[in-house]
Structures are given as C-alpha cells and as structure tokens.
Amino acid sequence: MIAALWNPTSRSKQADEIGRRIRCEQWVRNQIAQARELSYTLRDVSADELVAHTNRLRIAARDPKAEGLFADAAAAVIESIRQTLGINLFDVQLHAGFVIASDAVAEMQTGEGKTLSGVLPAYLKSLTGRGVHVITPNAYLAKRDQEKLDPIFSRLGVTTAILVEQADPSVNRQAYQADITYGPAHAFGFDYLRDQISLGDGATAIFERIQNRLQDSEPIQRPLHAAIIDEIDNVLIDDAVSPLILSSGGDQQAADAELHRIAIVIAKRLEAPRHYVVDESQRMVHLTETGFQQIYEKSDIAVHPQLVRPWHEYVTLAIRIKEFYRRDVDFIVSDGKIKIVDSSTGRIFDDRTWSGGLHQAAEASQRLPITAETRSLARITRQRFFRYYKSIAGMTGTARGCEREFASVYGLAVQPIPLRIPSRRVMQSDCITRTFAEKWAAIADDTQQMNELGRPVLIGTSAISESKAVAAELEKRGLCFQLLNGVQDADEASIIRNAGQTRAITVATNLAGRGTDIALDTTSRELGGLHVIVTQRSGLARVDRQLIGRGARCGDPGSARIYLSAEDELVCRHAPWIAKSLLRSTANNLQTIPKIQQQLNKAQTNQQRREAMLRLRLLKKDNETETLLRRQTSTHKIT
The missing domain is CATH 3.90.1440.10 (SecA, preprotein cross-linking domain)
Incomplete structure (x- = not known):
C-alpha cells in the first residue's frame, strides 16, 4: 500500500495518459457536439423522465467497459440546469466538466462559471452509487454551492447533503449516504481520522474506549471513492504543508x-x-x-x-x-x-x-x-489522505506553476480551459517606491483618481497590518471604503460581491472572498470596470494572478496595477539584493525596470520550489512513519 502511495514515476505516467486524452481537441469537440445533440432529445421533458434517464445511466455505469456515458450525462445536466436556473451552459463549461470527469484539473479563469462546470463530473461520478465528495476550501462555499445546486441534482434524481461541523456523528453519517456530499476539506479528513481511531485496534483506539470517548464504533464515512475539489490548488497544494491532526485537550490552563x-x-x-x-x-x-x-x-x-x-x-x-x-x-x-x-x-x-x-x-x-x-490522537498529511480516493479531480483559476506537483504527487494532469470571451484587462506599469509609507500614499492617490472617475477599486493586501495601513491613508483623504481583512468574515461574501459597484472601494486581504463573483453595474462597466491594486507581490505568483483575475472577467473591462517597495517581504526575506535595484529605479520617474521584474519572478519561482520541497519532505516522513507503524502492528498485534 505504501509503495503505491509514493510512486511519483507511476503517478506522472498516469497524469500523462490523462493529459493526452483531454488535450485532444477533436475528442473535446466530439463530446460537446454529442452532448448538445442529445440534450435536444431531452428538451422540456418532465422531472420524472430525467430521473428515468439517470436510472438508465446508473445501469450502464455498472459495466466498467461502458462507453458514451460522458455525452449522455452531459445532455441530462444541460437540460436540468436549463429547466432549473434558466441557463444554457457554455461550451467552455462543458469543456471544463469533461476535463474534471476525466480525473484531471481544469484551469478555468475567474468568472467563467466553475461552479456549474462541476455539476457534470459530480453527476457522472455519482452514477456508480459509491458516493461523491465535493470539497471546498471553507464551509461557506460548501453551503452556498450545495444550496444552489441541490435543485439541479434533485431534478435528476440525485441526492445531495452537506457536512455539519461539530455535529453528532450520526448527522454526518447520514450526510455521507447521499449521492453527493459537500463540505470543507478538513471536515472530510477529520471524519476519516475519527473512523481510523474508532475502528482501529491500536493503542489510541483502546485508550479512547477506556475513557468512554468512543460511544459509537460504526464508521462515519463510506469508503473513499471520488473527490471533486474546488480551488484545488488551495486544497491540495497550499494547505498541504500542514497535516490534519485530530487532537484532544487544550482548554485547561497549561501547567508550565x-x-x-x-x-x-x-x-x-x-x-x-x-x-x-x-x-x-x-x-x-x-x-x-x-x-x-x-x-x-x-x-x-x-x-x-x-x-x-x-x-x-x-x-x-x-x-x-x-x-x-x-x-x-x-x-x-x-x-x-x-x-x-x-x-x-x-x-x-x-x-x-x-x-x-x-x-x-x-x-x-x-x-x-x-x-x-493538545494531545494528538491521530494525524495524516493531506497528500496521503487525498490519495486514498480512487478518483480525484478539480478546478481552479491558478493551476499554472503547479503542474509538476499535481502530476508526481496526485497523478493529475492540468488542462487550461480557453476563455469564452477574450480578456479586456489592461495591466498598468508597476509603481515602485522606496518605503511602505510612500507606497500607501501612492495607492491612496491612485484610488482617489479612480474614485473620482466613478470606477470601483479592489485593493488586495498581503496581511491584516497592510490593510489597516491602507485604510488609514484612505481615511486621510475622506474616502469611504469597505475593509475586509479576515477579522470580520461573516459578511465577507456580500462585501466582495458588491466590490464592482460604481465608486465602491474595497480593501481586502489577498484572496478574501475567493469563489465569490464580483459583478459590475452598468455605470462602472461603461467607465472602465474594476481597478485591482496589488499592494505587494506575494511569495507565490499564482496568488497574484488570482487577485488580478478578480477584475476584467468574462470580457468585462478592467485594469490592474502592482505596487513594489524596497521594504516588501518578498524582497527583504527572499531577495534582499533586489532592494538596491528598486531604490535606483525610483530615480527614473518610478518606471519599472524589466530586470527587476525578472529578478522578482525568479524570487517567486524559488519560493514556490522551497515550499514544494517542504511538502515533499512532509509526505515522505509521513509515509515512513506509516510504514513503521504497519510493521509494528503486524508484529505485535494488540488483543
């Protein structure tokens, strides 16, 4: 088992095979054409007829050699979405759905409709009756998506449920019996660990039973079958540096x-x-x-x-x-x-x-x-947990740069999905300053100019302290704004959703509200759309791309500008030699020097490589520990 878990060569080959298929443009075009043609045969059929169609597909799915399910399933999804939401899926959404259904990562830009693209693969994977887990970065997105998509699946005769955090095990046990179960990534992982403790025969399980903490030994989850992951780079890459640890205690005062x-x-x-x-x-x-x-x-x-x-x-x-x-x-x-x-x-x-x-x-x-x-009861790396699924796939807007890790660790190929409408984003020249103070003032000036034009502005900061510094500068100029820095996240989605309104100013930590669309009103669209300000480059280039991608989506107008300072963390911590170049460039009317851009790109690449190595070491250590435990338990069985 362990050898199968850590075999980057075989996983890369698996990714290559899948990649060759989904990169075949003719295959994609054929699938979309067949799905469109079949969807017309289901036009305006009753809900009962759609359920009957699903039941026929369930019978066909029992045959491992069955072919043609992709187009048949897509046709049913197209019609159910049309009847439920009054929306006709775009070809790019079907394209992404076929990629995900092929056990790969669809890189789909912000605003292109990732949520609806996930309906087809979830429906298709559910036909086997073994359960599908739709995994999101947080509980809010899981609840939002389940509530929005449940009527679509219900019309198809497919049941959905959502995990309730800190609920009685019987509540989530029932949720796992649904065809499709929604929840945040950590909730699935912790339920897996609880099952390992309650059903295991190791020392931890025995200790917990002695303490009467395990009242119910029936598994919470069914065997892990299929996972479809939203913002898959955040779940499988960014969060993978911290293992899932199920612990107890921690409420009492420390003796030391x-x-x-x-x-x-x-x-x-x-x-x-x-x-x-x-x-x-x-x-x-x-x-x-x-x-x-x-x-x-x-x-x-x-x-x-x-x-x-x-x-x-x-x-x-x-x-x-x-x-x-x-x-x-x-x-x-x-x-x-x-x-x-x-x-x-x-x-x-x-x-x-x-x-x-x-x-x-x-x-x-x-x-x-x-x-x-806290006392650790059980732990597992996120990499090992997700590799227990027989099928994993997902979507994100920022997979570029992670292709190698997706392939070697998870056996996942990455396929960019073409834009439905060409981008109209205008990238303005970077602004370079000597100090933070100069930068905050320059950002406030830029914001004020856009506000006077009537354009909305989204200012993405890398830390809560930065968001407070920017807010202070905006207050000096008497500008009204919304501050979203992670402290008050109850209204996070609604604040981000309104960031595209005329003269709206929103200050937010980098990816706050990720997964929430920013819609422009008519006036702001006519005036040039959303202006995105990046207060400093992140250590990861794809985080910057995610933030910039919040504007100029789906063919909307928009612009973006990155601000740099010799005091930025990326410069001071990972590339201090760049500070001298930045200081010299400020004497040239704040114009960006291409060489600085190249140096910063290299610093981000090096940082990404360091983090990837850290995750790799964590995974190898986890596998070594698991191997040792298996040897011990096979030699010394507890009876």
Missing part, C-alpha cells in the same frame, strides 16, 4: 504556563548572532554556546518540576515567536485567543493551533492565558 512567560522575558534580552543563529527558510533558531550559557545561569529553572521539555527549548520557542511571527500578519488576537492567519489567503483559522509549544509561546508573548498543549 509560568515557564513560557519567563522564556519570553529572557528571549527579549537575547540578540542575534551573539546568542542565537536565525534560519529564515525554516523559521528556526539555534542557540550559540554563549546563548546556552546565558539561559542556564539560573540552574533552578533548568530542573523546574513543571518542565515538559528541556528549558532551552522554551527559550528557542520564545525567540521564534519574536523573530518570525508577527501580530496582524501571522496571527491575530481575538476573543482573548491566538488565531492563526493563512499566509497565502489571509483567512483566519478558528480551529487550528501551532504544535510543539509554539502556540503557548505566542500566548505568552501577548500576555494571554496559556492553554495546555
């Missing part, structure tokens, strides 16, 4: 709370490189000999009865918080708790904590109550 507080005080007195050496790439620190001597001067702390790890590890945790973890960038303080911020999307996680005492060090640094460390 005082030691964390003392460590924070001592860490403030230590200096690099005299007392410790910083490893930027790994966000780690290493004490020097002088550092060790300094922190062990008081021998009574080193033998403190509440120590749960060596004393110097408390200090290194405190130094890591001081050096690498910034409030309103990497975490926020809300309701008296530390809440982690997703570095790529700006989204705030209510259900995640750092492990190994790092979370407790962060609590100590902010003078909050220090909670006990």
Whole structure:
C-alpha cells in the first residue's frame, strides 16, 4: 500500500495518459457536439423522465467497459440546469466538466462559471452509487454551492447533503449516504481520522474506549471513492504543508504556563548572532554556546518540576515567536485567543493551533492565558489522505506553476480551459517606491483618481497590518471604503460581491472572498470596470494572478496595477539584493525596470520550489512513519 502511495514515476505516467486524452481537441469537440445533440432529445421533458434517464445511466455505469456515458450525462445536466436556473451552459463549461470527469484539473479563469462546470463530473461520478465528495476550501462555499445546486441534482434524481461541523456523528453519517456530499476539506479528513481511531485496534483506539470517548464504533464515512475539489490548488497544494491532526485537550490552563512567560522575558534580552543563529527558510533558531550559557545561569529553572521539555527549548520557542511571527500578519488576537492567519489567503483559522509549544509561546508573548498543549490522537498529511480516493479531480483559476506537483504527487494532469470571451484587462506599469509609507500614499492617490472617475477599486493586501495601513491613508483623504481583512468574515461574501459597484472601494486581504463573483453595474462597466491594486507581490505568483483575475472577467473591462517597495517581504526575506535595484529605479520617474521584474519572478519561482520541497519532505516522513507503524502492528498485534 505504501509503495503505491509514493510512486511519483507511476503517478506522472498516469497524469500523462490523462493529459493526452483531454488535450485532444477533436475528442473535446466530439463530446460537446454529442452532448448538445442529445440534450435536444431531452428538451422540456418532465422531472420524472430525467430521473428515468439517470436510472438508465446508473445501469450502464455498472459495466466498467461502458462507453458514451460522458455525452449522455452531459445532455441530462444541460437540460436540468436549463429547466432549473434558466441557463444554457457554455461550451467552455462543458469543456471544463469533461476535463474534471476525466480525473484531471481544469484551469478555468475567474468568472467563467466553475461552479456549474462541476455539476457534470459530480453527476457522472455519482452514477456508480459509491458516493461523491465535493470539497471546498471553507464551509461557506460548501453551503452556498450545495444550496444552489441541490435543485439541479434533485431534478435528476440525485441526492445531495452537506457536512455539519461539530455535529453528532450520526448527522454526518447520514450526510455521507447521499449521492453527493459537500463540505470543507478538513471536515472530510477529520471524519476519516475519527473512523481510523474508532475502528482501529491500536493503542489510541483502546485508550479512547477506556475513557468512554468512543460511544459509537460504526464508521462515519463510506469508503473513499471520488473527490471533486474546488480551488484545488488551495486544497491540495497550499494547505498541504500542514497535516490534519485530530487532537484532544487544550482548554485547561497549561501547567508550565509560568515557564513560557519567563522564556519570553529572557528571549527579549537575547540578540542575534551573539546568542542565537536565525534560519529564515525554516523559521528556526539555534542557540550559540554563549546563548546556552546565558539561559542556564539560573540552574533552578533548568530542573523546574513543571518542565515538559528541556528549558532551552522554551527559550528557542520564545525567540521564534519574536523573530518570525508577527501580530496582524501571522496571527491575530481575538476573543482573548491566538488565531492563526493563512499566509497565502489571509483567512483566519478558528480551529487550528501551532504544535510543539509554539502556540503557548505566542500566548505568552501577548500576555494571554496559556492553554495546555493538545494531545494528538491521530494525524495524516493531506497528500496521503487525498490519495486514498480512487478518483480525484478539480478546478481552479491558478493551476499554472503547479503542474509538476499535481502530476508526481496526485497523478493529475492540468488542462487550461480557453476563455469564452477574450480578456479586456489592461495591466498598468508597476509603481515602485522606496518605503511602505510612500507606497500607501501612492495607492491612496491612485484610488482617489479612480474614485473620482466613478470606477470601483479592489485593493488586495498581503496581511491584516497592510490593510489597516491602507485604510488609514484612505481615511486621510475622506474616502469611504469597505475593509475586509479576515477579522470580520461573516459578511465577507456580500462585501466582495458588491466590490464592482460604481465608486465602491474595497480593501481586502489577498484572496478574501475567493469563489465569490464580483459583478459590475452598468455605470462602472461603461467607465472602465474594476481597478485591482496589488499592494505587494506575494511569495507565490499564482496568488497574484488570482487577485488580478478578480477584475476584467468574462470580457468585462478592467485594469490592474502592482505596487513594489524596497521594504516588501518578498524582497527583504527572499531577495534582499533586489532592494538596491528598486531604490535606483525610483530615480527614473518610478518606471519599472524589466530586470527587476525578472529578478522578482525568479524570487517567486524559488519560493514556490522551497515550499514544494517542504511538502515533499512532509509526505515522505509521513509515509515512513506509516510504514513503521504497519510493521509494528503486524508484529505485535494488540488483543
């Protein structure tokens, strides 16, 4: 099993075979033509007749050699959507649906109709009766899509359900019996881990039964069959750096709370490189000999009865918080708790904590109550979990740059879907400034000019602290705006949805509202459409593309501009030599020098490569651990 799980060569070959098929333009054109022709035979049929059509396809799907199901299924979907929503699917949506149904990734640009493109593959995969999981980055998108698409599937005789987080197991067990189950990625993973604990025969399962924590040993999930993943790069790539960990505890006060507080005080007195050496790439620190001597001067702390790890590890945790973890960038303080911020999307996680005492060090640094460390009951990397599905596929607007990882890790080919209408986006010249202060002022000037023209503006920031700085500049100019920085995400979708209205100004952390369409009103469209401002380049180029893609969608007019500063994180942390070039270029009327663009592109590529290697190491370590556990349990069966 493990050998099959980690075999990049075989998975790449699998991706190549699928890729050859979906890249065959003639095959795609034939499928679309057949689907269109068959859909006319179903025109205006009753719901009962559509259900009968589905039942015929279910019988045909039992034959593994059955052919022609793609076009027949697409015809039914076309008609059901037409009857339910009054919408005729575009060819590009059918194209994307066929790609996803072929177990591949459809790269479909923002606004091209990804949600409806996912109906065909979900319907087709459901015909076997083994269950389909439609996976989204968050619970809001899962609920929105299930509510919108359920009438379409119901007309076809296909049932849908949605996972309810923190619900009784019986509630979600019932949801998994539906033909198609919607939910956020982590919810499917945690239910899988719960089943492994309750049904396993290992020490963890026995301990939980002794504690009477496992009241029901019946599985929650059915065997993993098919997964269709929205924003698949976010779920399978970005989030894959953090494993799924099912844990308990964490509500009580930490017994070693005082030691964390003392460590924070001592860490403030230590200096690099005299007392410790910083490893930027790994966000780690290493004490020097002088550092060790300094922190062990008081021998009574080193033998403190509440120590749960060596004393110097408390200090290194405190130094890591001081050096690498910034409030309103990497975490926020809300309701008296530390809440982690997703570095790529700006989204705030209510259900995640750092492990190994790092979370407790962060609590100590902010003078909050220090909670006990959670105890891990079960864990799995997201890569390994998703590779347990017999079939995975999905869609996103930003798969470019991830093709190699999709192929080697998941066996997925990537196919770009052509635009339905040519893009009218105007990319303006980058604006270069020396400092953050100059940049915020320049962004406010740009925003004010667009506002006076009547055009809407979307300002995408990389951190909550940036969004506050931009907001302060806008307030100085008396401009009215909406601030969406992950802190108040209850109205996130409605705020983003209205960002295309005349004179609307929206300040948002990078990918806030991802998955929500921004519609232009008639006036803003006539005036030039949405103007997107990128406050600084992300470490990943596709995050920038996702933000820029929020404007000028579906043939709408629009423009975008990127702002650069010698103080930007990408420059300071990953390419400090670029700062000199940026400072020199400001003397040339703020004109972008092509060489700087090339250097920044290279810095982003290097950052993407580093993150890919980190995910690969995590996966290999996970597989090695699994192999060891299997050997142990096969040798020492617990009876």
